[in-house]
Amino acid sequence: MARKPGDEILRCLPYAHVLTKTQIRKRCHFCFARCDQFEICSGCQTYTYCDIKCQELDWPIHKSECQCLVNVLPEIPSDSTRIMLRLVIRRQNGDDTKTFGANKLYQRRFVDLMSHYSEMKTYRECYDRNELSKLAGNKVELPSHDVLLEIYGKMLINSFQIPDEFLNKIGTGLFLSSSKLNHSCAPNCAYTYNGSEQIIRALTHIEQPTPEKMFVSYIDNAMPSWERRELLCQNYYFHCMCRWCVQESKQIDQIMTSVRCPDSLCFGFSGFTKDESGRMQLLPCSSCGKTDFPVEFGKEALRLWVYGNKMVKELKQMDEKEDHEGVLKLAENVLSEFDESILHKSNLQFIRIRELAKGACIELELWEKAAAYGEQVYMQKIKCVPHPSSSIGLQLFEQGKLLTNALKIEKALGILIQAENILRITHGIEDSIYLELQDLIEQCEDFLNLPNMG
Known part of the structure; x- marks a missing residue:
């Protein structure tokens, strides 16, 4: 059936x-x-x-x-x-x-x-x-x-x-x-x-x-095709041939590794993928279609990707030691570097660093700051994981709670409804998380329906 x-x-x-x-x-x-x-x-x-x-x-x-x-x-x-x-x-x-x-x-x-x-x-x-x-x-x-x-x-x-x-x-x-x-x-x-x-x-x-x-999916698929394939080969001994790794690999890799087009008049982005031999291949700009990028542009895109991986690893190690203030300080320094670089806002390294910054803000009870980072994370990450994803649903739920704590109830309600649309599929309507989400949605609706006491 x-x-x-x-x-x-x-x-x-x-x-x-x-x-x-x-x-x-x-x-x-x-x-x-x-x-x-x-x-x-x-x-x-x-x-x-x-x-x-x-x-x-x-x-x-x-x-x-x-x-x-x-x-x-x-x-x-x-x-x-x-x-x-x-x-x-x-x-x-x-x-x-x-x-x-x-x-x-x-x-x-x-x-x-x-x-x-x-x-x-x-x-x-x-x-x-x-x-x-x-x-x-x-x-x-x-x-x-x-x-x-x-x-x-x-x-x-x-x-x-x-x-x-x-x-x-x-x-x-x-x-x-x-x-x-x-x-x-x-x-x-x-x-x-x-x-x-x-x-x-x-x-x-x-x-x-x-x-x-x-x-x-055996793995967290929020990574470019060559990283996913390498991880699957190392741990499961097969070379993935799914549509994300074959037919749609360039399109998804371009979003995840996105770098701003070097043409100052263009607002599009390039990115890169790797072929079977591991050789880097720059992809055409999403807007102007430019392909003749300077050699140094490609080297810088790759350098920033490797640097991002290094920083993510370092921040996770600090997070394990519960050095939340240190995580936030380093994450913000890295994000400042990224802002001045050729990285596009949808680049996965931006998302990963912001996720860690958001987590540190939650631990430090900096609710508005955590909500600001959370919004930047989910708006870009959803482009990298287009199918219904429990991790995206839970991130939206968390974002809704952060906005509730910051008393931005109307905005929180919109985010929570998006989370409900995903978690209804991934978790089912009898799951404790889904029931908790429904309860918070009702609380937000009740709050917004209160008579204006002013």
Whole structure:
């Protein structure tokens, strides 16, 4: 049966999953819910559950894992080591040859997943065998190195980061049913999460909603085609041939890497892409069609792109250290440099730096300034991600809240309605984020309908 935008297609629980270190003892380790009161495992005193039911559901794996955690306390191993142990336990329990999935179209076994074993063995850094051996101790018998490498490959290629409602990572999970869906940088489906449960919805009309006709994006696709392809090759071992990477690559790359046309009388922009050999290719101006750019113009466009990447990395490192004032100061200095450069306002590096500046303003409770940066971000970013995107929807929701805090209610309402149009599709009308959004829209409408007391 055909599916329209927003229709739910699939719900699946993870085959194996773990909370990030920072979320342990803050959330239920089975359903990932936040709770005021937890049931703590009496054995390891590490994993917590929202109730006995979740603890019992997790017990088939945790009963073997429990003593392993005791052996290494107070240390908590990395996320990848802990999920590797869970996959080994699944294998010992005979679960790797069992078929999982309520929907027959999406049923799958762990043994059927691709591991790209040969590429993994040659090119990838291996799992931390010492940490895994220390965690397993004498409680769980580890298989051979070759088997572990195969499990590791399947884990890397088929795992998803599980975010909270605001896209902050809270865990990692491997989902067998959704692993049947292939990648596209211009997907027709999207996944969201209700705790540890994954939900797949249609973004566009899908005449035949079968796995081979449905596509999700494995990565954040707000990057030029060559960066996306490089990331996909490194992590998933394929060369993307979707329409964003082939038919529409130049058009999208031009927006993301946009630089002002050197003709002072033209208000258009050029940009660049990279061919299969990695050679940079300047694109015609969007307005005057100019193609004969000076050599130095192309070099400067590339230099600014590389410099932007460096600054984004530096700012993210500062943000992780919670140096919000430092982030804002450096971001504003970089933006001043960009303003004086050939970069066009739609250049992705402008967007990335402004996003980080906005985040710092939120932490410093500079609401009007955060709203000003937020407006610049979403107005340009929406050009880079034209299909319905949960990240754009959530950014608009956040922008609406910032404008509400700044008491710009009428403007906030317009932004929130735009967010509602997207999140209704990506999240569904029963999602907690969507319900919170609807509540804020009603509050804004009520405020605007109040009688004028002046």
